[in-house]
Amino acid sequence: MKGEGRAGCGGRGLFEDLDFPSDDTSLFSDSSTPIARLQGNITWRRPQEICQSPVLFPDNITLGHAKQGLLGDCWFLCACTVLLKNKHLLNKVLPPDQPQWGDSQYRGFFQFCFWQQGHWTEVTIDDRLPCINSSLCFSRCHSPAAFWVALLEKAYAKFHGSYERLWAGQVSEALVDLTGGLAEHWSLGNLGSEEEQRPERDSDQVRRRRLDLNLLYPVKDDCALSCSTHSSPGGASELGQYHALTVTEWLDVKTVSGGEVRLLRIRNPWGRCCWGGAWVESGAGWSSVEPACASDLQARVAEGEFWLDEAEFMSQFDDVTVGYPISEEGHLRSIYTGSLLKHSHQLAGRWIKGHSAGGSRNSSCYCTNPKFWLKVSEKGEVLVSLLQHRKWRNAEKYAQTPLEDNKNTKHQHYQATALHMWKVEKKRFNLSRMLNKPPFASTHCHAYEREVVLHGHLEPGYYLLIPSTYQPGAESRFLIRAHSSSSISLSALRSPAPSLPLTTDGEWETSYFRGSWVEGRTAGGSRNFLSHWQNPCFPFTVCDPAAVTSGVNVRITLQQNRPDTELHPIGFHIYKVPEGASVQTIPRDEDPVASCVPHCYMQDVSLACSLPPGAYTILPSTYEPDCSANFTLSLARRIHRRVVKSQERLGRAIQEVSHISVMQS
Structure with missing residues (x-):
């Protein structure tokens, strides 16, 4: 899908994007967020009208990091950090060698690419940016002359339909959109009360994972790590609710007493330090390490960054998002083992009411959900993810599915989904009997997330995958993705039974x-x-x-x-x-x-x-x-057939009232 935009010409022949014009239609979707108060105060200016010598990136890459403006998109800016760490990912999102200001080929537009439901989507924008009093009012770089962040933010706003639709979101979603990879959500806080109140639990045992930083050690320098707060933590009274930050570095440091302390360097997209813990510039924690080490670590802190130890990190933040490293060849690296997952497949599917939207395992219609074969040729580490479409998008060029009526506004964009897997031992099997057994692996509970991930080490053989929504009849499109260290294949199971449920008579x-x-x-x-x-x-x-x-x-x-x-x-x-x-x-x-x-x-x-x-x-x-x-x-x-009396004596029913599926090799 291309997003080239209809062109118009300004007074100097520069491109003007008529599909994402410089007016309120590009800023607001329903004026429901705090930026609605900016109506009438925003002007649009090109970078050469904001500073004398604009560039995409500054010479000092530290000054190229994002600094949040008046838009609540810290989640997106945290994900942008991964692009500065990985040149091959940056070149995918912002194709290199595009004409810039001062170049004779410059025409006032830039092209970006975002990953969407299995494919890279091109988005073209003009470089007119929203300003107040001749200054950028939304995100920018720490260097006032660098504009890659502001332009990327505008392209992402066009991708979603408006700037306002970037207000609040999940770091994991932005990481996937910017890399085409995978990201997982891990909890840090106490989950007891939340577990008891989750209405979307199905019959499986609910097990939500807590983060163990030791698990991530093999990929600590390569994975994207972000932390977030749901309420004001004790050491960050200024942060407020629902704010995301980036973990830029973590390491184990020797203490003067002979032990070790794990320190994490955190970057706040606001561009200022909002921390009062033991490891601020004059904090008590630094006295526990060698002075030379303390000086070195404190010298690494840039504007908006601060250090804290693992105990503070685990107690003061509510959750983290971990983005999988991606090699230059486009392969994921497992955050569990560090192994390269060279084999990957993906298939699209859909839950359709009355046909294939069977709901959770609590529902008698569960077996009507879409089904997929995963064939594992040799023992290996396997990741399978279920990614659903968001329910609202720009009504025209980037339309996916319309916003449906949903009384639950907290989860209005997604269905609660889960993914279950059964190992199939024979080429001919009874689906009803198999589904009555516990699954071989699953995501354990239905979650209101865009993507849920199932991980395991699988022996060779066939595995049946069934994605489901919690509520029967809930409709949505989805994408199944499989990544493995060994050879695999993924295919849709075409059921030989009629698609609609049959009555038992006749x-x-x-x-x-x-x-x-x-x-x-x-x-x-x-x-x-x-x-x-x-x-x-x-x-x-x-x-x-x-x-x-x-x-x-x-x-x-x-x-x-x-x-x-x-x-x-x-x-x-x-x-x-x-x-x-x-x-x-x-x-x-x-x-x-x-x-x-x-x-x-x-x-x-x-x-x-x-x-x-x-x-x-x-x-x-x-x-x-x-x-x-x-x-x-x-x-x-x-x-209609006449009833025939059977002489069957082998203990095997002539006809079972069940759905028989034959595995396709």
Whole structure:
């Protein structure tokens, strides 16, 4: 997806982004945050109008760090720190060699890239920045002549729809958007009261992890580490609630008594020190280490930074976010072992109400959730993550899904989700029986997070992954990602059962058809177009007399075989074929007897209906002609058989009332 923006020209021929204009529509979404009071006071200026010799980065990289302005986006600025530490990540987000001020090729715009649902998305902005009294009012660099932070913030604001939508967020989300990697959330504080009040717990034992810094030691110099407060800690009375800071360094220091103390250097995005602990400049803690060591460590502290020890860190902050290191080749390094996870796969999916949104394991519909095969070829360390789409975004170019009605405003952007894994020993297995057993591994509780992560060391074999929302019927798109130190493969499980739940009365017979819409041949589009009848047709018959068949007797599902980000709107019609005639003789203005429309941007669309005996044909289509894609059509028809008495004596039921899935190797 490209975000090039519609261009306009200023008085000097410089680019003006008409998709993200220099007015209040780019600043505010609903004027619900404190920056709403700035309306009418903001002017937009280009960097050369703010200082004499603007640059993207200063010569002293320490002065290139972000300094927070009037916008509450400390979470985003903390994530930006990882870019200054990793040139290859910075070059991905801000492609190098772009014309700057003073360059003859400069045209007043910059291009950035953010990772979104499995792909890098390009965002182009002009360089007009919001100011008050000729000074930047939002984030900036410590150097007043450097503008990479202010421009990146503007591009991220366009990516979200407005500056106001950057007010408050999760460091983990920004880290993933800026790196395409993974980030995990770890708790520091007392979890007892929170555990007791979590409504989204499912039947699994709830186990939330607490941070052990020793666990991160193999990657302490490479991982991105951020800490945050939910309320004012004792040593940081100025910080207030919900503020994020960056851990820039941590090390073990010898004390004069022969022991060790672990010290962490923290950077506050506000650009000033707000700490009163034992390790401030004149704090009592420094007397416990050698004077030379104390002088060296204190000399490392830049503006807005301070030291504290591990005990202070664990007691004064509420949680931390750990971003996985990423090699120059784009591979993750495990924060648990330091191992390089060279093998990775990803697949998109969707929970659809009435079809694949089965809810948690408390729900009888759990087995209808989407399912994925993870094949592990050799023993190795494996990470599997479940990342869901946010419910609101810019309504046009960056639209993902609309904001849905949700009475729970605290969690209005995400569903509570979890990921469960079962090891499958045989190539043929009983799904219902397996799901009644405890999972091999899981994220243990449904969490209102954009991404949840499952980690383990897996033996070779097949593993079934089931992502779920806590509430049945909750709809959302998601992305499953797997990273491993050994060879793996990830694939979606295509269930051979009809997509919609079947009633227990009678038996069902299911047929499967594969087809293609081919541009210029069989991609005829919807009934709005004369070419509609060029679409593939799939004839079938209903045989049971109407007196025997009551209620739904036909269930049809159309599934397109395309990535979730490249879906066509699809649907289908069912036409009656006159007795003794063929499909070709159906009048072209004939109305269908049943339809699955309007056409929807979905992987699967389904219809359950009751049809009298006769001959019919199914005509699947995309909304517009010449949209090429492969598809699968499943047709389930209810049939009635006379009961047969069985002489089976081997202790094995002839027919189990359950869902049987066959593993695809």
